[in-house]
Amino acid sequence: MAGVILKAVFKTFGKTTAIKNFSLEIDDGEFVVLVGPSGCGKSTMLRLIAGLETASSGEIYIGDQLVNEVHPRDRDISMVFQNYALYPRMTVYENMSFSLRMRKIPKAEIERIVRQTADLLRIGQLLDRKPGQLSGGQRQRVALGRSIVRNPQVFLFDEPLSNLDAKLRIAMRAELLLLHQRLKTTIIYVTHDQLEAMTMGNRIVVMKDGLIQQVDAPDAVYDQPLNRFVAGFIGSPTMNFIDCRVVSEKGDLYATTPGIRLKIPESHARHAEKYIDQEAILGIRPEHLTVSTNNRHLDAADRFKAVVRVIENAGSEKLVHIRNENDTLVARLERHIRLKTEETVDFTARMDSAHLFDKQTEHTIF
Numbered sequence: 001m002a003g004v005i006l007k008a009v010f011k012t013f014g015k016t017t018a019i020k021n022f023s024l025e026i027d028d029g030e031f032v033v034l035v036g037p038s039g040c041g042k043s044t045m046l047r048l049i050a051g052l053e054t055a056s057s058g059e060i061y062i063g064d065q066l067v068n069e070v071h072p073r074d075r076d077i078s079m080v081f082q083n084y085a086l087y088p089r090m091t092v093y094e095n096m097s098f099s100l101r102m103r104k105i106p107k108a109e110i111e112r113i114v115r116q117t118a119d120l121l122r123i124g125q126l127l128d129r130k131p132g133q134l135s136g137g138q139r140q141r142v143a144l145g146r147s148i149v150r151n152p153q154v155f156l157f158d159e160p161l162s163n164l165d166a167k168l169r170i171a172m173r174a175e176l177l178l179l180h181q182r183l184k185t186t187i188i189y190v191t192h193d194q195l196e197a198m199t200m201g202n203r204i205v206v207m208k209d210g211l212i213q214q215v216d217a218p219d220a221v222y223d224q225p226l227n228r229f230v231a232g233f234i235g236s237p238t239m240n241f242i243d244c245r246v247v248s249e250k251g252d253l254y255a256t257t258p259g260i261r262l263k264i265p266e267s268h269a270r271h272a273e274k275y276i277d278q279e280a281i282l283g284i285r286p287e288h289l290t291v292s293t294n295n296r297h298l299d300a301a302d303r304f305k306a307v308v309r310v311i312e313n314a315g316s317e318k319l320v321h322i323r324n325e326n327d328t329l330v331a332r333l334e335r336h337i338r339l340k341t342e343e344t345v346d347f348t349a350r351m352d353s354a355h356l357f358d359k360q361t362e363h364t365i366f
Contacts, residue, residue: 002028002062002063002064002076002153002154002186003025003026003027003028003030003063003186004024004025004026004049004060004061004062004154004186004188005024005025005026005059005060005061006022006023006024006025006026006045006049006058006059006060006061007023007058007059007060007061008021008022008023008057008058008059009021009022009023009045009048009055009057009058009059009060010022010055010056010057010058011041011044011045011048011053011055011056011210012056017210018041018044018210019041019044019045019048019055019210020041020209020210020211021058021211022041022045022058022210022211022212023212024205024212024215026186026188027186028186029184029185029186030186030187030202030203031177031180031186031187031189031200031201031202032187032188032189032201032202032203032204032205033189033190033191033196033197033200033201033203033204033205034046034188034189034190034191034205034207035190035191035192035193035194035196035197035204035205035206035207035233035234036192036206036207036208036213036233037192037208037233038192039209040207040208040209040210041207041209041210041211042190042191042192042207043158043159043190044210045190045207046079046156046158046188046190048060049062049077049154049156049188050072050075050077050079050156051067051070051071051072051075051077052072052079054068055068062075062076062077062153062154063153076152076153076154077152077153077154077155077156078147078148078150078152078154078155078156079147079155079156079157079158080143080144080147080155080156080157080158080160081143081158081160082158082159082160082162082163083163084131084139084140084142084143084163085143086131086139086142086143086146087131088130088131088132089130090130090131091127091128091129091130092118092123092126092127092128092129092130092131092134092142092145093114093118093127093128095131095142095146096114096117096118096127096142096145096146096149097110097113097114097149098146099146099149099150100113100114100149100150113149114127114145114149115127117145117148117149118145120145120148120179120182121141121144121145121148121175121179122141123138123141123142123145126138126142136163136164136165136168137164137168137171137172140160140161140163140164140172141175143160144160144176144179148179148183152185153185153186154185154186154187154188155185155186155187155188156187156188156190157176157187157188157189157190158190159190159191159192160172160176160189161173161191161193161196162191162192162193169196173196173199173200176189176200177200189201194233194234194235194236195236197218197234198218198221198222198234199218201218202217203215203216203217203218204216204217204218204221204234206221206229206230206233206234208229208233213226213227213229213230214226214227214230221234222234222235224364225355225364226363226364227357227361227362227363227364228241228281228283228357228362228363228364229362231283231355231357231364232283235285237286237319237330237332238330239283239284239285239286239355240283240284240285240286240289240327240329240330241281241282241283241357242255242257242260242281242282242283242284242326242327242329243257243279243281243282243326243327243359244256244257244260244279244280244281244282245257245277245278245279245280246264246272246275246276246277246278246280246356247276247277248276248277252264252269253269253272253273253276255280255282255351255354255356257324257325257326257327258325258326259304259305259306259324259325259326259327260304260324260327261304262282262302262304262349262351262354263302263351264351264356265351265352267352268351268352268354268356268366271356271365271366272356272365272366275356275358275365278359279359280356280357280358280359280365281356281357281358281359281362282354282355282356282357283354283355283356283357284329284349284350284353284354284355285353286319286329286330286331286332287332288349288350288353288354289322289329289330289331289332289347289348289349289350290331290333290347290348290350291331291333291337291339291345291346291347291348292345292346292347292348302348302349302351303346303347303348303349304324304346304347304349305324305344305345305346305347306322306323306324306329306344306345306347307322307323307324307342307343307344307345308320308321308322308339308340308341308342308343308344308345309321309322309323309328309341309342310341311339311341313335315335316335317332317333317334317335318332318333318334318335318337318339319331319332319333320332320333320339322345322347331347
């Protein structure tokens with residue numbers, strides 16, 4: 001097993017820079033997820049680590065070895081692709097044992113390794129079948145097994161679950177996590193699905209336009225995003241963003257729009273003081289909006305009126321699309337709350353969990 005170190009890596013294709021100054025240290029045995037929208041450079045970065053692309057500049061280390069000039073087959077890594085890439089005319093056993101046979105491993109040892117790995121992945125009964133006789137989930141397990149038998153220092157996964165249906169993706173996420181716990185091998189995993197990133201990684205690397213936006217544990221990325229892009233990309237439904245103005249009244253600060261006036265908590269006020277009388281962006285996650293009760297202790301600044309436009313019943317919860325004077329927002333509510341479309345309702349916002357972003361830079365203020 002080994003860690004991976006990336007130092008100021010750049011990759012250009014003609015006049016296009018796909019990876020910009022990418023620096024990251026991945027610990028031995030860590031599960032790191034590269035996440036971002038299509039075209040952000042995450043798969044390119046994975047291919048650079050694998051040696052399938054050559055870095056334009058920068059250094060790539062696997063363990064203590066600088067591998068920029070090392071051939072992919074000599075990097076002691078294994079890569080699992082989105083499309084499985086199985087040999088259709090070979091059986092499962094032949095697919096899994098292929099790399100071992102190429103390395104002239106003794107037949108008895110190949111038999112032991114393949115059957116042990118097949119049992120680990122619960123595909124021992126499929127060894128005589130060919131890929132065309134397998135389901136998508138079974139084929140993905142075979143692709144995993146083919147990688148595991150090589151016993152690499154690092155596993156690279158390039159959106160391995162994106163071809164599976166929703167139910168099977170959930171099951172395979174759990175399988176991969178259990179596999180990591182058993183093997184304790186370094187995993188670098190690429191996905192555009194922020195839910196996969198949140199549920200699987202020890203750390204998440206959020207990317208945009210070839211640049212790292214934030215690297216942190218999933219909870220930290222969710223609760224303490226460094227900028228508007230990260231705040232909006234991580235979380236489903238996405239964070240609500242409201243163009244507002246920061247004003248000071250009688251020593252208190254408020255985020256105001258024509259239809260909303262919400263008090264900024266004292267714990268956040270010091271960060272917002274230099275933005276008084278300036279435009280900013282208020283960010284509120286759907287779960288931090290709720291229907292206001294008839295509580296007389298609530299100040300008017302703790303609530304706002306909005307019209308219910310659409311109600312999505314998701315079983316355990318409701319996603320309610322609401323509209324006030326300027327903004328359309330989404331609230332995640334408990335299933336028992338009864339609302340009607342076109343009804344005007346008082347809503348409250350948990351401002352202690354809200355975020356404020358600089359209007360120009362979109363960096364987080366609090």
